[in-house]
Amino acid sequence: MTRLIIGAMVRAIGAYPSGWRYPGAHRDPRGDAAVLRRAAEVAEAARLDYLFFGDWLATGHDLEFRDPYLVARIDPISAITYLAGVTQRIGLIATANTTYADPYSLARSTASADLLSGGRAGLNLVTGAEPRAAGNHGRDFHVANETRYDRAVEFELVLRRLWDSFDDDAIVADAASGVYLDPSRLHATDFHGAHLSVTGPLNVARPVQGHLPIVHAGTSPRSRLFAAQSADLALVAVSGMAQAAVIREELRALAFESGRDDRTLKVIAPVLPIVGETREHAQSIADELSELVQIAEDWPDGPPEAFPTNRSLAQLSTLVGVDLTGLSPDRAVTPSLIAGFSAAGQELVEIVGERTGRRPLGERPPTLRHLVVAASVNASMIVGTAEEIAAEFEAWGDAGAVDGFNVLSAVQPAQFEAFALGVVPELQRRGVFPTEYEGETLRDHLGLERPESVHVTPGDLVFPSVSRRDGVSR
Numbered sequence: 001m002t003r004l005i006i007g008a009m010v011r012a013i014g015a016y017p018s019g020w021r022y023p024g025a026h027r028d029p030r031g032d033a034a035v036l037r038r039a040a041e042v043a044e045a046a047r048l049d050y051l052f053f054g055d056w057l058a059t060g061h062d063l064e065f066r067d068p069y070l071v072a073r074i075d076p077i078s079a080i081t082y083l084a085g086v087t088q089r090i091g092l093i094a095t096a097n098t099t100y101a102d103p104y105s106l107a108r109s110t111a112s113a114d115l116l117s118g119g120r121a122g123l124n125l126v127t128g129a130e131p132r133a134a135g136n137h138g139r140d141f142h143v144a145n146e147t148r149y150d151r152a153v154e155f156e157l158v159l160r161r162l163w164d165s166f167d168d169d170a171i172v173a174d175a176a177s178g179v180y181l182d183p184s185r186l187h188a189t190d191f192h193g194a195h196l197s198v199t200g201p202l203n204v205a206r207p208v209q210g211h212l213p214i215v216h217a218g219t220s221p222r223s224r225l226f227a228a229q230s231a232d233l234a235l236v237a238v239s240g241m242a243q244a245a246v247i248r249e250e251l252r253a254l255a256f257e258s259g260r261d262d263r264t265l266k267v268i269a270p271v272l273p274i275v276g277e278t279r280e281h282a283q284s285i286a287d288e289l290s291e292l293v294q295i296a297e298d299w300p301d302g303p304p305e306a307f308p309t310n311r312s313l314a315q316l317s318t319l320v321g322v323d324l325t326g327l328s329p330d331r332a333v334t335p336s337l338i339a340g341f342s343a344a345g346q347e348l349v350e351i352v353g354e355r356t357g358r359r360p361l362g363e364r365p366p367t368l369r370h371l372v373v374a375a376s377v378n379a380s381m382i383v384g385t386a387e388e389i390a391a392e393f394e395a396w397g398d399a400g401a402v403d404g405f406n407v408l409s410a411v412q413p414a415q416f417e418a419f420a421l422g423v424v425p426e427l428q429r430r431g432v433f434p435t436e437y438e439g440e441t442l443r444d445h446l447g448l449e450r451p452e453s454v455h456v457t458p459g460d461l462v463f464p465s466v467s468r469r470d471g472v473s474r
């Protein structure tokens with residue numbers, strides 16, 4: 001039996017494109033503080049391992065038609081620092097972009113978050129896929145994948161050196177002798193690479209966890225290598241259990257080849273459950289959410305040129321191999337219409353059937369809109385009761401496909417709470433998820449050791465010896 005790692009990927013206005021439109025949903029980011037706090041309290045009461053906050057370094061009107069949660073949201077380090085003060089046990093993971101972040105500032109804010117939370121902070125390092133981030137950070141263009149990862153590799157090394165600036169016992173704080181700091185235990189960073197140059201040391205004490213657990217989320221071959229060599233958790237995008245198993249195997253093999261214990265790399269899949277009291281109830285929620293998604297045909301004059309969208313009948317036509325442009329999105333998908341569909345098109349009709357209960361031969365056939373939406377929502381969705389969703393999680397774990405899940409919630413707070421209060425107890429009943437927090441830190445929750453300082457050899461003193469007023473030479 002596998003002990004799963006379960007975290008929640010928090011998107012305050014919901015992770016489904018139309019989640020914010022669902023009745024009762026949170027939709028105004030000016031109220032995010034209360035929503036995040038409530039989510040943290042509910043998640044902690046359910047004993048989730050961590051809350052996870054993604055990031056995106058630009059905004060624009062187009063994002064409304066792609067991923068509305070990206071339009072306006074709280075900076076992730078601010079979010080975890082805020083939540084550190086209103087929670088006691090749950091881990092708190094923030095995303096940062098190594099292409100644009102400044103390593104000294106990031107080491108400082110994350111070490112601070114770890115100290116403020118008593119060792120519950122984690123850091124998701126991404127290299128970013130949004131070209132507009134360049135203009136927001138004084139760069140001429142978004143550099144290529146290889147260069148981004150070359151910098152990410154340096155970034156991770158620098159972060160660890162900065163976090164290790166102070167040995168654990170560097171601050172002596174001996175009131176009797178007046179000695180505050182043992183300078184032999186404060187280390188220069190002195191990193192000078194092709195992309196980064198940092199003198200150090202960091203002006204924050206060593207994090208409670210030594211190094212914050214590092215997550216990496218990405219898809220490219222370089223991303224896989226980076227995760228295998230540098231991350232504790234690899235967050236992967238998968239279409240289902242079989243693909244997850246292949247990717248986990250590949251990542252663990254790469255980790256082993258890199259000379260590390262491959263069991264220390266945990267592979268986590270994002271998943272979007274739709275939880276209902278019955279299967280039909282869950283399908284009706286998924287159905288309503290599908291109907292609320294805006295697609296290109298909903299614009300009176302078509303989508304603005306500048307807004308590339310994969311939510312259109314044109315895109316669907318390419319996928320299914322039949323020209324559907326010009327038809328109404330609300331046109332029923334009948335057996336005669338799908339007769340000429342490609343295998344991928346037929347599969348899409350099946351997926352819509354599983355998610356929404358709508359079948360071409362049923363009383364309520366799906367519409368073209370349902371197909372457009374299913375083709376464009378790339379999260380792995382599981383629609384069903386708490387028992388069904390927990391059984392699916394357990395099956396993924398038992399098959400060795402994942403070490404755990406990052407759970408997305410379509411609607412805040414309703415679906416988030418349906419998961420925490422319904423699915424989590426069911427996972428606990430099945431024995432695949434603990435009922436109590438045992439350790440104190442996020443590393444404890446993830447089963448990760450606390451690392452030694454990278455400064456294994458003494459002698460790289462930062463400051464020259466000074467004679468103290470009390471005559472003690474150090």
Ligand SMILES: Cc1cc2nc3c(=O)[nH]c(=O)nc-3n(C[C@H](O)[C@H](O)[C@H](O)COP(=O)(O)O)c2cc1C
Nearest residue numbers: 054055095126127128129217218219220223236237
């Ligand atoms: C599950 C998952 C979550 C991700 N979350 C973020 C995020 O919050 N912010 C971000 O800038 N990029 C995020 N990414 C994007 C990756 O960092 C990456 O930049 C993108 O996938 C481009 O591919 P590559 O970096 O693998 O080459 C995520 C990727 C995956 C697979």
